Amino acid sequence: MSNLSGFIKWFQASGGSIDIGSMGFVDFPPSEGGRGAVALNDIPEGHTLFTIPRSLTLSTRTSTLPKVFGLSEWKERKLHEGWVGLILCMMWEAANTSSSKWGPYLDTLPTEFSTPMFWPEDDLKALEGSSVVEKLGRDDAERDYYQKLIPAVESRPNLFLPDHISVYYSLEVYHVMGSRILSRSFDVERWELDDSGEDAPTDQPDGAMDVDLPGPVNAQGVDHTEGGSEGGDGSDEEDASDTSMVPMADMLNARYQTENAKLFYEEKVLRMVSTKPIKAGEQIWNTYGDLPNAELLRRYGHVDLLPLGSGIDGNPGDVLELRADLTISAASSLDPTISPESSKERIEWWLEEGGDDVFALERESPLPDVLISFIHLISLGEDGWSKVQSKGKPPKPKIDALVLSIAIRSLEQKMKTYPTSLKQDEETLETSLSLNKRNALIVVMGEKRILRDVLADCRSQLQALERKEAGQSKRRAEESDKGGAQAKKSRR
Structure with a gap:
């Protein structure tokens, strides 16, 4: 499993904690979600599997690029809208991987996807009639690339070296970074003070994967792309700076109504906690919000098949x-x-x-x-x-x-x-x-x-x-x- 050992060492050295005695990682077939986590021993309900410092999440809030670029110019070029700013941050961090805080993490992220965004035309024809193709948003994404990202990159050769553009800031890399966000990001809001002066989470918007508040409040996951660059029009009212890449948490797979672990956020850390007992050898599942197969395929490149009765298999959430x-x-x-x-x-x-x-x-x-x-x-x-x-x-x-x-x-x-x-x-x-x-x-x-x-x-x-x-x-x-x-x- 390429770069995984180095990633875990980096994660722990950066303030993250993981119960390596309780969970490990396995490469599953693509049809089963690819790389995922499994229980090494019986895990009781309520057990903390790992914690992630908020500072270790990667977003436009935690990357230094917006400040180095200049916040006023960042907003003037509309890099704060949708995902284009986060994509640029990820490109920049990857281009400077040796000095980047997230270099070992970025090295573990996939570079190839089985999502329809990357399918040849012949395969896309098999989806004719479905809404999947029209939701891909390739044209909108590429419009942002040419009208926002490239002009910003070319305006600052001191930050984005000209000989790096074709390698780290290409359209192909842009789509890869967008697909990483689409398939692996979370909504992580700021932790603010309530009216009494006590620390409290802000109202949690829906995200690509579930992040639960402390206590009984539950936030169901929905599509980020309504306000994103990969398939969105940027009209969503959610704060784009909340969209975050969350190391370790994004390594868990999900399947319809199979969730046995969920990410909770606290003032300084995000905590992945088991929500039911997990037997040794079982996969540890997060949740994407029990999505229909059309959305699972568009965002993550797989479908769920469960018995529906009468000898038919499918997704109950279709x-x-x-x-x-x-x-x-x-x-x-x-x-x-x-x-x-x-x-x-x-x-x-x-x-x-x-x-x-x-x-x-x-x-x-x-x-x-x-x-x-x-x-x-x-x-x-x-x-x-x-x-x-x-x-x-x-x-x-x-x-x-x-x-x-x-x-x-x-x-x-x-x-x-x-x-x-x-x-x-x-x-x-x-x-x-x-x-x-x-x-x-x-x-x-x-x-x-x-x-x-x-x-x-x-x-x-x-x-x-x-x-x-x-x-x-x-x-x-x-x-x-x-x-x-x-x-x-x-x-x-």
């Missing part, structure tokens, strides 16, 4: 993402008065009120209320739209025939975005495939199963409503006929 524009398109095919142009004002209002333009459909769950409410919103008449505006609340999520009809058409259109059927995918999965294509197939199959099940449920509900309406119409007709017959009899 979701199907349905975009709002597809729903509007489906609605307009049923009602020409509904279109992106006519719906623009309503969409803007929906987003301003905190709504999203992507709806997540889950396994074994009905249509989400938020999607039902959105469909009502775009299909309202002008009077109904005026009432919604005056109340300042979206329509109630009430199921009716129109909602089901639009949802069914949306799901049918979504199904057409996949070039193959679920049955074809199941047959292809039985053949010899590369790891990339196999993982891609598992992702789209999970989405298609959700799509199939939700579509069947919506059709069943619509048929039930139509039968109910037909029954009511028949009764009304019978009552009308009966009333007419009685009227005739009375006239006689």
